[in-house]
Amino acid sequence: xxxxxxxxxxxxxxxxxxxxxxxxxxxxxxxxxxxxxxxxxxxxxxxxxxxxxxxxxxxxxxxxxxxxxxxxxxxxxxxxxxxxxxxxxxxxxxxxxxxxxxxxxxxxxxxxx
Amino acid sequence: xxxxxxxxxxxxxxxxxxxxxxxxxxxxxxxxxxxxxxxxxxxxxxxxxxxxxxxxxxxxxxxxxxxxxxxxxxxxxxxxxxxxxxxxxxxxxxxxxxxxxxxxxxxxxxxxx
Numbered sequence: 001x002x003x004x005x006x007x008x009x010x011x012x013x014x015x016x017x018x019x020x021x022x023x024x025x026x027x028x029x030x031x032x033x034x035x036x037x038x039x040x041x042x043x044x045x046x047x048x049x050x051x052x053x054x055x056x057x058x059x060x061x062x063x064x065x066x067x068x069x070x071x072x073x074x075x076x077x078x079x080x081x082x083x084x085x086x087x088x089x090x091x092x093x094x095x096x097x098x099x100x101x102x103x104x105x106x107x108x109x110x111x112x113x
Numbered sequence: 114x115x116x117x118x119x120x121x122x123x124x125x126x127x128x129x130x131x132x133x134x135x136x137x138x139x140x141x142x143x144x145x146x147x148x149x150x151x152x153x154x155x156x157x158x159x160x161x162x163x164x165x166x167x168x169x170x171x172x173x174x175x176x177x178x179x180x181x182x183x184x185x186x187x188x189x190x191x192x193x194x195x196x197x198x199x200x201x202x203x204x205x206x207x208x209x210x211x212x213x214x215x216x217x218x219x220x221x222x223x224x225x226x
Contacts, residue, residue, distance in 0.1 A: 098144075098208065101149075101162055106155055
């Protein structure tokens with residue numbers, strides 16, 4: 001029972017490089033989210049999706065793009081990485097009701113040099 | 114709009130002592146409240162949630178939380194902490210359209226032997 005799986009777990013990039021983070025969930029959840037976690041700032045929502053083929057901006061969307069082509073996958077892309085994007089990225093998923101909690105992956109630790 | 118304030122960024126406590134981690138929230142609509150725990154190098158895991166009914170909610174690992182509507186608080190407590198409780202704890206609120214969850218900045222609980 002995998003839950004939410006994030007790949008890769010670690011990555012080091014050079015400024016200006018691009019990459020895609022993959023999130024996969026096997027719980028048939030409608031909603032999926034991408035957060036970044038920085039010291040002293042908690043979790044900040046980057047983008048989210050309420051269903052296959054739909055995405056929306058969160059609090060800090062600049063510099064990121066997302067896609068949800070399949071219900072179980074949610075991709076986060078960095079087109080031109082910047083040092084300010086050094087962070088730990090978490091994916092989460094949930095059912096579409098307020099009473100249901102989110103389920104989180106173990107995170108991707110990304111360093112931009 | 115909704116917001117969450119965790120009043121303490123760090124809480125040191127001796128092993129077997131009681132602990133309270135404070136959380137206040139604001140929202141213009143009814144909300145659901147959650148506490149999550151994050152162990153080092155892991156994602157967030159659900160500790161407990163308040164949906165409705167009894168204001169005292171029991172969760173995993175001996176934790177409990179009390180919902181106080183008049184004070185808009187949802188404080189987390191444990192009567193006797195263990196070394197293994199050392200982690201970061203996040204309070205979260207979900208309301209409105211349910212798509213978004215707002216997290217506090219987290220409280221680091223350090224249990225001292």
